[in-house]
Amino acid sequence: MDSKQWICAADQVLMHTYGRYPVVLERGEGVYLYDLDGKKYLDFGAGIAVFALGYQNREYNDALKAQVDKLLHTSNYFYNVPAAKACEKITQMTGLERVFLTNSGTEAVEGAIKLARKVYYNKCGRSDGEIIAMNHSFHGRSMGALSVTGTPKYREPFGTLSGIVFADYNHYEDVAAKVTEKTCAVIMETVQGEGGLYPADKEFLKKIRALCDDKGILLILDEIQCGMGRTGTMMAYEQYGIQPDVVTLAKALGCGVPVGAFAAKEEAAAALVPGDHGSTYGGNPFAAAAICKVFELFEKQQVLVNVRGVSAYLAEKLDALAEKYSCIKERRGIGLMQGLEFDRPVKGIIGKAMDAGLITFSAGERIIRFVPPLVIGKEHVDEMIGILETVIAGEM
């Protein structure tokens, strides 16, 4: 069967929850993907900021295969070595003492919300702790994670959690005004991803940290997309000189294996006791071995050094493009998490770039998002800019 036939077959049985491109991807190699018809694509999407190490990293794949042949799963009624190692790595990276491993980012956010509510419950014996979340945020699609996601149309049909209040990102007074006696947490992305590639302002995040300290509120930072080296430091908040009480991770944490985690300060983490939270698959030896290998390869391949070097080059090239074409309003982002905002919907541009062999994603209607593998080189930036510029020139 060819691509067209597979797409037909898939459309018979898949739920219509995604607007998919008519492309069937079959394999990857480095920073390139190949579809079923053998067409090659330069990948500036990385499976939505997942494949930090690129495709077919030999050492990574070998580690996964070795773990498959040893032990895939145990249940959390037992200890396993890869999970212990993975959590140790996560505590070292985050500076937070305790970790819970999940299967996705959404579940990490769920855990963080439950933790915040339990800390509040232990304090005052009530379960009505309020959470302040940000407009234009994205935290996932389950009922809890969706409840703190700042896009009303995503939430509206589903009757999400009560006690969630939304404030404007990078607007300290608005957040401060929304604090009540019941506020138990503030949740935000350090760099908003889906919402349009907005980094938190330094002053804003510092003031929020001080506000949370002052009022005894947990600061939850969602680094599912912006964490794991994407901004040039392992955690984006390292660049702000602050530390959250809770952080959520996923995406590049597994580099293709579905994993996530939330980590918390000892004092907060102590609120969750046996019976409060759990997961059958979360932190199984296979998933945890993937996390361990990701950390090892980040060091070995000096991923952060590459991100810092190549991201400056990417920003410079995107700025030049924005300068040259009036349809581009602005370039925003940090590190290898960049966006170009256009004066028009970008769906057409992304589609044409895909036809020309470049994969990018949008973030909202008018923004093209660039979240490539963290191992790209300057030559890949040049190749990407070449394709994109041809497409944009054709649009003008």
Ligand SMILES: *Cc1c(COP(=O)(O)O)cnc(C)c1O
């Ligand atoms: C992708 C994402 C999530 C959801 O993660 P899933 O693994 O899709 O459940 C949550 N928060 C942010 C910031 C994300 O980018």
